[in-house]
Amino acid sequence: MACNFHHLTQTIRLSFPPLHNFKVSDAFTNKSLITTFPVRFSVHSSAKLTTSIRSLRVDTASISYRSSCTFTWDDVFRVSQPEYSPDDSSDLRGYFEKIKICNRGSEMQSEFFPFIIEDQVAGYTHNRFASHLRKYDDVFIYSGNNGGRFGSHVKLNSKLKTADERTRVVGEVIKCLAEEELIPDIQNELYPVASTFGSPIFFSLDRAAAPYFGIKAYAVPLNGYVEKDGQKFLWIGKRSQVKSTYPGMLDILAGGGLPHGIACGENIIKECEEEAGIPRSISNRARPVGAVSYTDINGFSYKRDVIFCYDLKLPEDFVPMNQGNCIKA
Known part of the structure; x- marks a missing residue:
C-alpha cells in the first residue's frame, strides 16, 4: 500500500483502471521495502474522476515499455522526479497498449463454438476443449454444422431443467476436468451463467471454469483515494x-469478482472489508463511475469480462490494513 514518500503527477479525468499489467521488480518483493518506499499517484486538483474518455490526458510518452510490457519501480521513481518531462503530454500510446493487451487473441475467435442453453448463446468453448466434453454426453451435446443458425455448437442437455440441477451436474464435470488438469485452480466460488447481465440465471459455474465456457463474468474494482493539500492521492x-x-503486481485498493447472489454495491462493501479493512461506514460511500469490458482469448480460455468501476474518497488519515492473502502490501 502507499503512504506519502513518492508520487507520480498525472492529469487524468477518468476512473483509474486496475494496474494488473504493471509488474513490480524483484528488488522490491520484500514487504518491508514496499512499506518503506511506497508510491502514490497524484492527480492535479483541477482534475475530476469521471468516465469521459475524451477528457483523458495521461503523461506516458517517456515511460519505457520493455518487450514484456512491464512497468518497474525504476520507471516509477524516474517519472516521479521533478525533472521528468514527457515529449508530448497528450500521447496515449501507453494507454492504448494496455487496452491492446486486454483484448488479445481476436484472431482466434473462429476456433470457438457457441455454448447454447435454452436456445440462447451463453458462452463459447474452444473446439478442442469441446472434444473433452463429448464424453459427458448426458450433460453436454455436440452438434456439427448442420445448417442451423448456431452452426457447430455445444449445447447443455435439455433434460437438465432447473438451475440447481444444472449447477450440481456441471460442477461434477468441472471437478473431473480439473483432475485431468484441463481446468486449473478450482476456486469453489460460483459465477452466474446468463445470456446478459440481469437476465434469468441458467445455472452457476465455478469461477475458474468461467473462461473455458466463455461466459460473461463480472467484477467490481474499487479505487480508493484521499485529498490532501488540494491534490488527490490514489492508494496502490x-x-x-x-x-x-x-502475483506480485500492482493493483487497485480492493475489489473482486461478482459471484452469484450478491449485488454490485454490497459486493464492494464486502471486498473493502475483506481486502483492505475498510469498514462499512466508509465503504458505503463508494460511487459507481462506469464500466469497462474486454475480450481476452488465450488458448482454451475466452474471457468476456465486464468490470463495474467504483471510486471511494477515504479520510485523509485512513490507512488500509491487509486482510487475507489477496494483497501483500
Whole structure:
C-alpha cells in the first residue's frame, strides 16, 4: 500500500483502471521495502474522476515499455522526479497498449463454438476443449454444422431443467476436468451463467471454469483515494505472491469478482472489508463511475469480462490494513 514518500503527477479525468499489467521488480518483493518506499499517484486538483474518455490526458510518452510490457519501480521513481518531462503530454500510446493487451487473441475467435442453453448463446468453448466434453454426453451435446443458425455448437442437455440441477451436474464435470488438469485452480466460488447481465440465471459455474465456457463474468474494482493539500492521492496495492493470477503486481485498493447472489454495491462493501479493512461506514460511500469490458482469448480460455468501476474518497488519515492473502502490501 502507499503512504506519502513518492508520487507520480498525472492529469487524468477518468476512473483509474486496475494496474494488473504493471509488474513490480524483484528488488522490491520484500514487504518491508514496499512499506518503506511506497508510491502514490497524484492527480492535479483541477482534475475530476469521471468516465469521459475524451477528457483523458495521461503523461506516458517517456515511460519505457520493455518487450514484456512491464512497468518497474525504476520507471516509477524516474517519472516521479521533478525533472521528468514527457515529449508530448497528450500521447496515449501507453494507454492504448494496455487496452491492446486486454483484448488479445481476436484472431482466434473462429476456433470457438457457441455454448447454447435454452436456445440462447451463453458462452463459447474452444473446439478442442469441446472434444473433452463429448464424453459427458448426458450433460453436454455436440452438434456439427448442420445448417442451423448456431452452426457447430455445444449445447447443455435439455433434460437438465432447473438451475440447481444444472449447477450440481456441471460442477461434477468441472471437478473431473480439473483432475485431468484441463481446468486449473478450482476456486469453489460460483459465477452466474446468463445470456446478459440481469437476465434469468441458467445455472452457476465455478469461477475458474468461467473462461473455458466463455461466459460473461463480472467484477467490481474499487479505487480508493484521499485529498490532501488540494491534490488527490490514489492508494496502490501489491498483489500477494501466492495469487494464481498476476502475483506480485500492482493493483487497485480492493475489489473482486461478482459471484452469484450478491449485488454490485454490497459486493464492494464486502471486498473493502475483506481486502483492505475498510469498514462499512466508509465503504458505503463508494460511487459507481462506469464500466469497462474486454475480450481476452488465450488458448482454451475466452474471457468476456465486464468490470463495474467504483471510486471511494477515504479520510485523509485512513490507512488500509491487509486482510487475507489477496494483497501483500
